[in-house]
Amino acid sequence: MKLAYWMYAGPAHIGTLRVASSFKNVHAIMHAPLGDDYFNVMRSMLERERDFTPVTASIVDRHVLGRGSEEKVVQNIICKDKQEAPNFILLTPTCTSSILQEDLQNFADQAAMKVNSEVLFADVNHYRMNELQAMDRTLEQIIRFSLEKAKNNGRLEVKKTEKPSVNILGMFTLGFHHQHDCRELKRMFTDLGIDVNLVIPQGADILILKDLPKAWCNIVLYREAGIMAAKYLQKDFDMPFVTTTPMGIQNTKIFLSELEIALGLNKEDISFQEYINRQTRFISQAAWFARSIDCQNLTGKKAVVFGDATHAASMVRILACEMGIRVSCAGTYCKHDADWFREQVIDFCDEILITDDHTQVSNMITRIEPAAIFGTQMERHIGKRLDIPCGVISAPVHIQNFPLGFRPFLGYEGTNQIADLVYNTFTLGMEDHLLEIFGGHDTRDKEVENSMWSNAASTELTKIPGFVRGKVKRNTEKYAKENNIKEITVEVMFAAKEDAEQV
Numbered sequence: 001m002k003l004a005y006w007m008y009a010g011p012a013h014i015g016t017l018r019v020a021s022s023f024k025n026v027h028a029i030m031h032a033p034l035g036d037d038y039f040n041v042m043r044s045m046l047e048r049e050r051d052f053t054p055v056t057a058s059i060v061d062r063h064v065l066g067r068g069s070e071e072k073v074v075q076n077i078i079c080k081d082k083q084e085a086p087n088f089i090l091l092t093p094t095c096t097s098s099i100l101q102e103d104l105q106n107f108a109d110q111a112a113m114k115v116n117s118e119v120l121f122a123d124v125n126h127y128r129m130n131e132l133q134a135m136d137r138t139l140e141q142i143i144r145f146s147l148e149k150a151k152n153n154g155r156l157e158v159k160k161t162e163k164p165s166v167n168i169l170g171m172f173t174l175g176f177h178h179q180h181d182c183r184e185l186k187r188m189f190t191d192l193g194i195d196v197n198l199v200i201p202q203g204a205d206i207l208i209l210k211d212l213p214k215a216w217c218n219i220v221l222y223r224e225a226g227i228m229a230a231k232y233l234q235k236d237f238d239m240p241f242v243t244t245t246p247m248g249i250q251n252t253k254i255f256l257s258e259l260e261i262a263l264g265l266n267k268e269d270i271s272f273q274e275y276i277n278r279q280t281r282f283i284s285q286a287a288w289f290a291r292s293i294d295c296q297n298l299t300g301k302k303a304v305v306f307g308d309a310t311h312a313a314s315m316v317r318i319l320a321c322e323m324g325i326r327v328s329c330a331g332t333y334c335k336h337d338a339d340w341f342r343e344q345v346i347d348f349c350d351e352i353l354i355t356d357d358h359t360q361v362s363n364m365i366t367r368i369e370p371a372a373i374f375g376t377q378m379e380r381h382i383g384k385r386l387d388i389p390c391g392v393i394s395a396p397v398h399i400q401n402f403p404l405g406f407r408p409f410l411g412y413e414g415t416n417q418i419a420d421l422v423y424n425t426f427t428l429g430m431e432d433h434l435l436e437i438f439g440g441h442d443t444r445d446k447e448v449e450n451s452m453w454s455n456a457a458s459t460e461l462t463k464i465p466g467f468v469r470g471k472v473k474r475n476t477e478k479y480a481k482e483n484n485i486k487e488i489t490v491e492v493m494f495a496a497k498e499d500a501e502q503v
Contacts, residue, residue, distance in 0.1 A: 006358045006378055007356070007396075008308075008333035008356050008358070008376065008378070008396060009130040009131045009132050009333060009334075009356065009396075010130070010131040011094070011095060011126065011130070011131060012093075012124045012125070012126045012129040012130060012131065012133070012134035013030060013032070013036075013092050013093065013094045013095075013124075013126070013134070014039060014131045014134075015124070015129075015130070015131035015132060015133070015134030015135035015136075015138065015225075016028070016090070016092045016122045016124060016134050016135070016138045017030065017039045017055050017092060018131075018135055018172050018173055018174055019090075019135055019138040019139050019142065019172065019201055019225075020055070020090045020092070020138075021039075021043060021054075021055065021173050022171070022172050022173045022201040022202050022203070022204075023088070023142075023201045023204055023205070023206050024203065024204065024205045024206065025086050025087040025088065025205060025206055025207075026086060026087065026088040026089075026090060026206050027056065027080050027084055027086040027088070027089050027090070027117075028055045028056070028089075028090045028091075028092050029055075029056045029057075029058055029073070029076055029077060029080060029089060029090070029091050029092065030055055030056070030057050030058065030092040030094060031058045031069065031073055031091070031092065031093060031094060031096070031097045031102070031104060032057055032058070032059070032094040032096055032097070033059065033096050034057075034059050036057070036094055036096070037055065037057035037059075039055050040054045040055055042174070043055075043173065043174065045399065046174060046399055046402050047173055047174060047402060055092075056076065056080055058072060058073050058076045069097075069100070069102050069107070070102075070106070070107050070110070073091070073104070073107045073111070074107055074110050074111045074114070077089055077091070077107075077108075077111035077114075077115060077119060078111060078114055078115055081115035081116060081117045085116070085117070086117050087117060087118065087205075087206045087207055088117060088118045088120065088142075088206045089111075089115070089117045089118070089119045089120070090120055090121075090122055090138075090142075091104055091107065091108045091111075091119065091120070091121045091122065092122050093121075093122065093124065093126065094126065095126045098125075098126045098127065104121050105121045105123070107121075108120065108121040118145075118149075120141070120142065120145055122134075122138050122141065123137070123141060124137050124138060130336075132224040132225060132308070132334065132336075133336060135172065135224065135225035136224070136225040136226065136227060136228045136229075137228060139169070139170070139200070139201060139225060139226065139228070139229050140228035140229040140232055142201075142206070142209070143200070143209055143212065143229050143232065143233070144232055146206065146209040146210065147209065147210065147212065147213070147236075150209075150210035155210055156210055156213065157210055157211045157213060157214050158213045158214070158237070159214065160214055160215075160216060161195060161197060161214050161215065161216070163193070163194070163195050164193070164194045164195065164216050164263045164265060165194065165195040165196065165197040165214070165215045165216050166189065166194060166195075166196060166197060166215050166216065166217055166218065166219050166259075166263075167196075167197050167198045167199075167200060167212055167215040167217075167218045167219065168182060168185060168196060168198070168199045168200070168218075168219050168221065169200050169218055169219065169220050169221075169226035169229050169230055169241075170200075170220055170221055170222050170224075170225045170226025170229075171199050171200070171201070171202035171221075172201065172202060172225065173202065174395075175202075175222075175395070176308075176311065176394055176395040176397060176401065176409075177401070177407055177408060177409050178202065179202070180403075180406055180407050180408040180409070181221060181408045181409060181410040181411070181414070182199060182202065183406065183408065184408035184410055184411035184412075184413050184414060185219075185221070185246070185410060185411060187411070187413075188256075188279075188411050188412070191275065192272070192275055194259075194263070197211065197212070197214055197215035198211060198212060198215065200212070200229075212233065212237075213233070213237045213239065215239070216239075216262075216263050216264070217239060217240045217241060217242065217259070217262040217263055218230045218233055218234075218239055218240070218241040218242075219241065219242050219259070220241060220242070220243045221245055221246075221310075221410065222245065222308075222310045223243065223245075223309050223310045223334075223337060223340065224308055224309065224310060224334065224337075227243060230243070240262040241262070242255065242258045242259050242262050244258055245310050245314050245410065246410050246411055246414075247310075247311070247314035247315075247318070247409055247410050247414060247418070248286075248314055248317060248318040248322055248415060248418065249280060249284060249286055249287055249322055249415055250317065250318075250321060250322060251314055251317065252276075252279075252410075252411060252412060252414075252415070253276050253280075256272050256275070256276055257272065259272075260272045279412040280412070283412040283413065284412040284413075284415040284416060285415075285416050285419065286322065286415035286416060286418065286419040287322075287415075289419045289423075290322055290323055290324070290419075294423060295323055295324075295419075295423070296324075298323065298324070298325055298422070298423070298426050299323075299324040299325065300324070300325075300326055301325055301326065301370075301371040301372070301426060302326050302327075302328045302368065302369075302370040302371050303319055303325050303326065303327055303328065303370050303371065303372050303373070303374060304327070304328055304329045304330075304331075304364070304365055304368060304370045304372075304373045304374070304375070304379075305319065305327055305329070305330045305331070305349075305373075305374045305375065305393075306329075306330075306331040306332065306333075306353070306361055306373075306374075306375040306376065306379055306394075307332065307333075307374075307375050307376050307379075307393055307394025307395075308332060308333065308334055308394045308395060309332045309334040309337040309340065309341045310394075311393050311394040311409070312330060312331065312332045312341070312345075312375075312393070312394060313330075313332070313340075313341055313344040313345055315374050315393050315418075316330045316344075316345045316348050316349055317344070317345075317348060318418060318422075319348075319374070319422070320348035320349070321348065323419075323422060325422070326350075327345075327348060327349040327350070328349070328350050328351070328368045328370055329349060329350060329351045329352070329353055329364055329368055329370075330345040330348070330349040330351075330352055330353070331352065331353035331354065331355065331361065331364070332354060333355065333356040335354055335355070335356060338354045341354065342354075358378050358382075361375075361378070361379065361382065362382045365379070365382055365383070365386065365388065366386060369386075369388070369471055369474070369475075370388060371388075371426060372388065372389050372390070372391065372422075372425045372426045373388055373389070373390040373391070373425075374390070374391045374392075374393045374421075374422075374425065375390060375392070375393065375394065376392065376394050376395065376396050376397065377392060377396055377397050377398045377401075378396070379392075380392055380398075386470060387469065387470025387471070388470070388471075389425050389426065390425065391421045391422065391424070391425035393409070393418075393421070452477065452480060452486070452487060452488050453487075453488045454487055454488060454489050454490075456489065456490050457488045457489050457490050457492070457493055460490050460493060461473060461493070472493075472497075475496055475497075475500050476488055476492065476493050476496040476497075478496075479492070479495065479496035479499055479500075480492055480496070
């Protein structure tokens with residue numbers, strides 16, 4: 001066990017709670033000690049929604065430890081059934097309940113006989129699963145339970161819709177721009193004459209899961225959660241699914257081509273190629289921007305990409321293939337999906353880093369010294385410390401990445417958002433440079449306090465634009481240390497610059 005103050009993916013129960021709170025009329029009861037019930041605070045703070053079903057904590061205290069938890073857990077389920085009358089109650093284990101080796105499955109079975117709601121125990125292993133894996137497993141478990149129950153009751157809808165239709169799987173609360181991406185995908189499908197049968201689980205009523213088999217195929221936009229459910233639906237209901245994430249011009253084209261095949265459409269039904277050409281030329285500005293002088297000025301600049309498997313892999317392809325930017329290192333914290341990630345990025349980057357340790361990511365960025373970073377909120381913190389601009393492209397994120405305005409990352413409108421993000425990230429810091437030129441502020445004048453620097457060298461350093469000053473300072477100090485130079489002068493600065501150019 002390792003103590004950490006930053007985690008890219010949380011514990012398994014957070015993933016289970018994200019699934020439960022994404023559905024309507026589903027109430028999660030978490031068996032945990034006091035202090036582990038921070039999900040409600042996090043959820044209400046980050047998601048800009050009017051209301052949501054809060055999670056109830058069945059607190060593990062000294063009395064529970066003394067006589068066992070069954071009575072308290074069962075009573076909490078009965079109480080919530082009477083108060084809220086949900087369609088579904090999800091009993092959620094935690095690390096504590098796993099350590100205590102309590103039989104929560106038995107608790108759920110006992111409570112199910114005393115309430116009107118359906119009661120399901122979230123069967124996730126807290127020792128082997130993280131937040132994302134638990135989301136994937138819990139969603140599949142709920143869908144399987146609901147469809148099997150509907151089948152046994154004779155209420156299962158298996159007749160396909162008349163028009164081509166799809167289910168969108170894996171839209172969760174606290175997801176990175178999930179609601180915006182879903183809105184953009186719906187627009188694309190409307191243009192193509194394809195109906196959206198269900199969006200699961202975000203905002204969906206648990207009772208309509210019986211209609212899932214009516215769609216012609218399923219779409220999994222993010223690898224982190226939804227693939228297990230799609231594989232189950234393919235096996236039991238012969239439903240094809242598409243897993244290519246439509247992020248960037250090339251991947252969006254591949255996504256639509258795969259969707260056309262999955263739907264089994266003839267060329268005469270819907271002209272996908274015509275739609276792709278029209279959207280690429282008139283909706284997406286990214287193809288034009290990639291050939292503009294602004295983007296060409298970025299050619300060859302070094303970037304580091306780190307995030308979840310879906311967004312990091314897509315971002316690497318966008319930078320390398322669509323914008324001509326060198327990706328020095330591509331990485332992900334999704335260690336369970338490492339093989340897929342390597343396969344996706346190996347031809348488009350210099351090196352690959354698979355880790356969930358933020359210190360390794362920090363050391364890698366410090367060593368490479370890229371011109372820009374594209375990562376999570378943690379990489380943004382790292383970049384701020386190193387004076388390297390960072391564009392956030394993946395969860396975990398800060399509240400600023402839950403915007404009220406329309407900010408998709410997928411589809412053709414998403415290509416515009418990403419192009420803006422890339423350009424603005426690389427040019428970040430220019431504003432400080434202009435402010436210094438025109439005397440807007442003097443905070444940078446006090447930046448150099450290292451005793452190694454002479455007064456003349458310190459003055460020279462302050463003349464360098466702020467967005468590259470940190471890199472120049474580090475390179476010069478490294479050069480001085482390697483050559484056993486005790487004082488950094490202007491001459492040493494120029495010598496360090498010439499040495500770096502030769503490398």
